[in-house]
Amino acid sequence: MDLSIIFATYHSEEILQKSLECYCLIESNYQWELIIVDNAYREETRKVIDLFKDIIPIHFIEKSESGKNNALNKAIPHAKSDLIWFTDNDILPNKNLVDQYVNHARSKLDINIFGGKILPDRVLPKWIEVSSPSIKTALGILDLGDENRLIDADALWGGNMLIRKGIFDQGVRFASKEITVVNNHITGSETELLIRLKNAGNTTMYLKDSEVRHQIRDEQLTLGWLIKRAYNAGGGYVYNNPVGQMPNFFGMPRYLFKVLLTDILKVLVKAFSFKKSEICLSLMKVSNTYGKLVQFSRDRNMVNSSSTNAS
Template sequence: MTSRVYIMRRTRDLEEISVNNSLSVVFSSFNGEKTLRTMLDGFCRLHPPEASWQLIAVDNASTDSTRSILDAYQDRLPLVIIEENKKGKNNALNKAIDYVVGDLVVFTDDDVVPNENWLIRLQASAKAHEDYDLFGGQILPRWPVVPMPWLMSDLPLGMLYAITDPRWETGEIDVGNIWGPNMAVRKKIFDMGLRFSTGVGPDGSETYMMGSEGDFTRRLGKMDMKAWFCRDAIVEHLIRPNQMTQEWVLNRFFRHGRSSYKYDHLRDSATPRLFGVERWLYRKIVDSLVNIQYQRLRGDVNAVFKAKAAYYHLKGQLYQAKREKAVSV
């Protein structure tokens, strides 16, 4: 029997739609006008998956032309536009879950361009591998200009830009290697009550903690859920010029440092502390500053930047450690 659900369209009218064998694609946008048109044009070129699908766009308290851009595509895409005024990507994704239809929920970002067969490949993977609950595919970079040597000198592009490792082949993969721009989850996971944690992920601030989807996939891993990687399900990540600057990259390391301290078992209650923070963290920061000066004396500009990146990562850990100490007091 075909089930039915009611969803709210832009006009606030209720429309009845069939959800038999359908899927939902979800993304959030906060001031996404710089990439949104390119992204939505890419979705217009998609080969539609089997049966019906809908694209749920959450305007997350944007102050630019995001909403008007979304409105302009209503006649070209099966678009459902909703609003979440509380800033935070995960707040927006959680709200969208109430609107999804079908057995598969595909998550992406407002700065990707999907391959024409993207949804077909993800849906086929989900059908072929019924004992898996999480699916992902390749995320390739679309650079606006040729990257500078310092950016390509062994920096972790996966952490910086969510670019997947080109060596990954189709098959089972660690749940932690399914990333936000290209992630599909069986709806039954959300029917169990799971949601995205709202204390992590983009929230409009410069110092937010990275890991919005990472926190979610960690919890799925602890529940023994399995992930499948489909190499042919491809999206391109639109890299903006400002994201290729050293300032942006260093801030990214800082935010990832916050996440590392929280999730990577760096905390140890038995470790000696100074001002409530593990002493080893202060020691590592001092060593990192010394290494920056050493690399400057050597004259290796790429090594200098890598040393700065390591320092900013430690600064992020220290920032998170102090925040957690303040909360616990």
């Protein structure tokens, strides 16, 4: 087996079907497999899988334990290749992706991690400022240029990253610690792993042609959805970047209250611009900061609860 592809799915059968239709278009002389982990145990998901099981090499795993990272960890031991490409159920691969990754990985044996572009599958409304890091994070967009080059591992997104299986053979796994963000959903949950791999000295390469498309749904192009996504990203930042001791207020970093107040004042100023793009970004900034505060609070409560139980 030359390449193992892994992703988790939860509901979203229409999106899953569109992605699998794209996998049917892959052209390669290499052997590859697609390992899909279903976290929802839905009959609807199995019916979609059954439509494609005789067309593409699918290994379907049903799993009850919640969490995307737990699903990915469940799939890793099933991978038959020494190269694993991790992606998401709403990602559309290009037809040459298998060849691109296998060829680069075999010619650059000193590099353990590879990744590439993630672009939207549709034209976005003008009021959505695609150049903004906040929008890129919310919509899972990644474009690091048109040259192959070495980068930090945590510059990648989980929708398009390849990691050599040898790393996982050493016992490395995606973090499965309890997540306390609302609805157990944070953005960038793979980032924690990539930070660990970077700190362990693993080299990462960005590949300009290893491009995929991210399915953008209509509801994702609404102000409410983007604000909620920014909130989740704030929680994800705290999750992935634990901090040491610092001046705090009720157990939360004091400086964040000052940042939140500043962000709110900026929203009031931007409201008078009557520019939807600027109002959107300012509201996302407030939501992101608030998400950080909430996550700090939840983590503090979890620590206090653990200490109480231990005593």
